[in-house]
Amino acid sequence: MNRIAIFVDVQNIYYTTRQVYGRQFNYRLLWQRISQQGNITYANAYATDRGDDKQIKFQDALRHIGFAVKLKPFIQRKDGSAKGDWDVGITIDVLDAAKDVETVILLSGDGDFDLLLEKISQEHGVNTEVYGVPELTANSLIRAASLFHPVDDDLLL
Numbered sequence: 001m002n003r004i005a006i007f008v009d010v011q012n013i014y015y016t017t018r019q020v021y022g023r024q025f026n027y028r029l030l031w032q033r034i035s036q037q038g039n040i041t042y043a044n045a046y047a048t049d050r051g052d053d054k055q056i057k058f059q060d061a062l063r064h065i066g067f068a069v070k071l072k073p074f075i076q077r078k079d080g081s082a083k084g085d086w087d088v089g090i091t092i093d094v095l096d097a098a099k100d101v102e103t104v105i106l107l108s109g110d111g112d113f114d115l116l117l118e119k120i121s122q123e124h125g126v127n128t129e130v131y132g133v134p135e136l137t138a139n140s141l142i143r144a145a146s147l148f149h150p151v152d153d154d155l156l157l
Contacts, residue, residue, distance in 0.1 A: 002039065005040075047070070098120035
């Protein structure tokens with residue numbers, strides 16, 4: 001059976017679907033679709049933690065679906081900018097999981113992950129799939145993936 005690992009860049013998916021569609025992503029429907037392709041052996045959702053009630057409910061909903069939720073504190077800098085980037089954490093987890101699965105699925109439009117997908121495809125022979133909002137997904141990431149799934153109306157709430 002096809003073993004699958006899912007990695008969700010929650011902030012990226014949240015902001016891109018909100019910017020383009022003004023709507024939220026349907027994680028439950030995503031889980032249902034992917035589980036039809038094989039056995040989900042890893043499913044991590046990476047988010048920043050502000051500790052507000054709405055976020056806590058969302059994180060609990062992700063856990064209920066089947067995701068392990070990894071949190072990093074939201075950091076507000078003195079200059080007003082914010083920090084809460086999970087790129088390195090996602091990369092480490094993807095590199096580890098790629099040894100044990102046939103398919104890696106990444107939910108992000110961040111072009112920084114293009115080299116990662118190329119590496120795991122070449123070194124481990126895994127299929128790589130990306131879910132992203134087409135208008136805000138880096139072309140290099142789309143090209144690096146074995147398969148690109150555009151996030152549009154059918155995956156939104």
